[in-house]
Amino acid sequence: MELQQVNSILDRYESRRGLLVPILQDIQALFNYLPREALDAVARRRNIPLSQVYSVANFYTAFSLVPRGKNIISVCMGTACHVRGAPQVLEELERQLKIKPGETTPDMMWTLLTVNCLGACALGPVIVVNQEYHGHMTRSDVIDALHKHAEQSSDET
Numbered sequence: 689m690e691l692q693q694v695n696s697i698l699d700r701y702e703s704r705r706g707l708l709v710p711i712l713q714d715i716q717a718l719f720n721y722l723p724r725e726a727l728d729a730v731a732r733r734r735n736i737p738l739s740q741v742y743s744v745a746n747f748y749t750a751f752s753l754v755p756r757g758k759n760i761i762s763v764c765m766g767t768a769c770h771v772r773g774a775p776q777v778l779e780e781l782e783r784q785l786k787i788k789p790g791e792t793t794p795d796m797m798w799t800l801l802t803v804n805c806l807g808a809c810a811l812g813p814v815i816v817v818n819q820e821y822h823g824h825m826t827r828s829d830v831i832d833a834l835h836k837h838a839e840q841s842s843d844e845t
Contacts, residue, residue, distance in 0.1 A: 761801065766806070
């Protein structure tokens with residue numbers, strides 16, 4: 689982990705108090721999770737207990753304390769999506785990726801998550817891949833979505 693980059697983020701917030709969430713958001717955007725060393729640096733530089741930093745990091749589901757894949761897939765399991773086939777879409781994602789919700793593929797390419805609602809009930813079942821919504825999903829749509837985002841990821845590297 690590059691602590692210099694964390695210090696740069698902390699420098700931007702140096703003169704402003706109480707901005708722990710935006711600091712953690714910036715660190716998460718940089719590493720795709722919150723490394724222990726970064727949280728230690730935040731606590732030290734902001735002069736707040738490490739337990740408080742962890743409390744905030746654990747409270748918000750957007751934060752992760754473990755490394756996540758390059759591509760984050762969130763499957764809506766809310767009522768509208770559930771009755772329209774979200775469990776079958778999730779099952780197909782698990783089968784294709786060979787992981788369960790909350791896990792990351794060994795190649796660090798994919799992380800699979802479930803959420804209670806994505807706020808797009810009319811499009812259900814819905815998945816979000818890297819903040820891009822895919823509605824009216826079926827088992828067969830899963831492969832297309834995975835290929836699309838895998839290609840986009842390879843184009844970025």
